[in-house]
Structure formats: C-alpha cells, structure tokens
Amino acid sequence: MADQDVRQRLLPRDKEEGESLKDDFDNLPLKAKLKLARKAKADPMYILVLEVLMIIFVAVGGLYCWFYFENVHFHVTHAYAHLGYDVAQHQVGQRYLHGKGVDKHPQKAMEWFKKAADQGHPHASYNLAIGHLKGYKTDLKAGESHRLIHHAAANGVREAHEVLNSVCTKGGCY
Template identity: 80%
Template sequence: MADQDVRQRLLSEREEANVKWDPQSLPLKAKLKLARKANEDPTYVRVLEVLMVIFTVVGALYCWFYFDNVHFHVTHAYAHLGYDVAQHQVGQRYLHGKGVEKHPDKAMEWFKKASDQGHPHAAYNLAVGHLKGYKTELRPGESHRLITHAAANGVREAHDVLNSVCTKGGCY
C-alpha cells in the first residue's frame, strides 16, 4: 500500500510537470518577467564615470593638501548663512591669517556680526580689537558692555580685562 501511495505521488508530480503553466491562472493575476541580459553601457556613460572618479580623486587630494583653505571657504559659507559660531571662526581666520590673507578689519566685521547674535567670544574679540585700535563701529561705552557680556558668559580672559582695564576706565 505504501508503494502505491508513492507511485500515485510520482504520477501526480509528473502530470503537474507536463501541465503547461499559465501566468493568468495565478492569484492576483501576477505577471512574471524573465530576467534579460543587461546591455553594455554606451561609451559616453563610461567616459562620464571615469571623469567623475578622476574629479573625486583630485578633489580629495586638494582637500588633503589645502585643508586650511577648504575649511575657510566652508566656514565662510556657513557664516554667510548666519551661524554665529561660523562668523566667529571666519573672524579668527581673518585675524590670524590662517587659510586666508590676514585682514583685521574684515575680522572685526565678522566679530561684530557674531556678537550681534550674542556670541560671547566674538563680543570679547570685538571689544579687545576696539581697545587695540582696530577699525570697528563701536560707540563709546559699547566695548565695556561687550566685555561684561563675555565675562557673564564664561570667557575667562574677559574677567581679566574687566578687572585690569575696565576698572581703570580704559573701556570707554
């Protein structure tokens, strides 16, 4: 009896194999597509791919060897978008000439933009720049206000300037 069951199963499997399979008889009328061999890319696509790889390698090498310059330009872009930390960084770069030519007047402009947004280190740098004689657009007494703001926000150097210079009337 077991042999007859096995024969029945084998016969039914052979019959199923001989039956033509109709995709329309599938549930939800799913359609199957056979995989086709992909065509080769045209020449212009390969040329574009090679050019993109070369461009990427050259860009990476430029970033590696001229990091300060790249960093300045990226930070400068964020500064133009209005980020106070980036504005302070651009001011620092102009002040010290790192990645860009030294230009104290531009540094003071960027410190002013950052301090207007409340950046304490920029406020301190702007006030000290004013006290050192750099071109700033500060009114009398404003440097004292900026140093006080910086000291209140944790800039250690501002405490020293406040105690040594401003108490003697040098901040006005």
C-alpha cells in the first residue's frame, strides 16, 4: 500500500500509469539546452605524439631516479638549501663531507655547516666546531667553536656533551 502512495505522488494526477510523459518533457524550462551527446572527434596526431613522449619522459625520469637516487636526492636537497632551509643546508654539508651523491669536498661542507649553524641548527653547529678542531678551513674566530659545541650540547646533541666534558674542559676548544 505504501508503494502505491509513493507511485501516485510521483505521477501527475491527470495521467494514468500507461500514458507517455512526453508532454512533461516538453514543458521543462531548459529543454532548449538539452542536446544529445555527439560523437567526440579523434585527437590530432600531434596530441597523440605529445602524450607518448610525455609517458616516455616520465618512465625515463623514474628509472633515472631509481638508479641514481643519491645524485637526485643531493640535487633536490641542494635546491632546498639554496632556499634557506637549515636542515637542507646541514644535509648538503653532510653529503659534501662524506661524498654521498657528490664528490667529497670538506671546504664546501664547512661552508654549508656555517650557513645552517648561523640559523641555529644544533648538529650543524657541532659539525662546524669539530671540523674547525680537526683543522678544516673555517671562518671561526677564537672561542667560537666552544660556543657552537655548547649550543649543540644545550640542544640535545649527545656527542657535544662528550666533547664539552673531554676536550673543552681541558682548553682544547679555544
């Protein structure tokens, strides 16, 4: 019984179930805008060639990233380092220091550690100070390595605590 009530409410009252609803379709307000879908035109040849070239480019790029991950990671991190991110600057310094994805270059590593340490990165401060103590060329002034190691120790770098207790207390950080 409930189905009959719903069905009766949906159908116009003056029409029976068997009659056509074509008259109702003609009375729609947007009937002029309703059109049948047309068959789509085929894409021109240059579009197809462009799509195939893009697929090949993406596949080759993916393979390059897969087989040369260290190199790609270095260049992406290097871009972020140039934008001023201290974590990226520290990573670039680490990669130059250890030669991952790039040739070893301790001088450039110390430059990147300096940039990150100037922004307050604790690990970069520690690495810069240790590099200075090991004899790498840095632009640190006297006593600045002690300040950097103290900053690193205050920010949770465990190795900095050890250096403070063993080397700096004996005057080796100046």
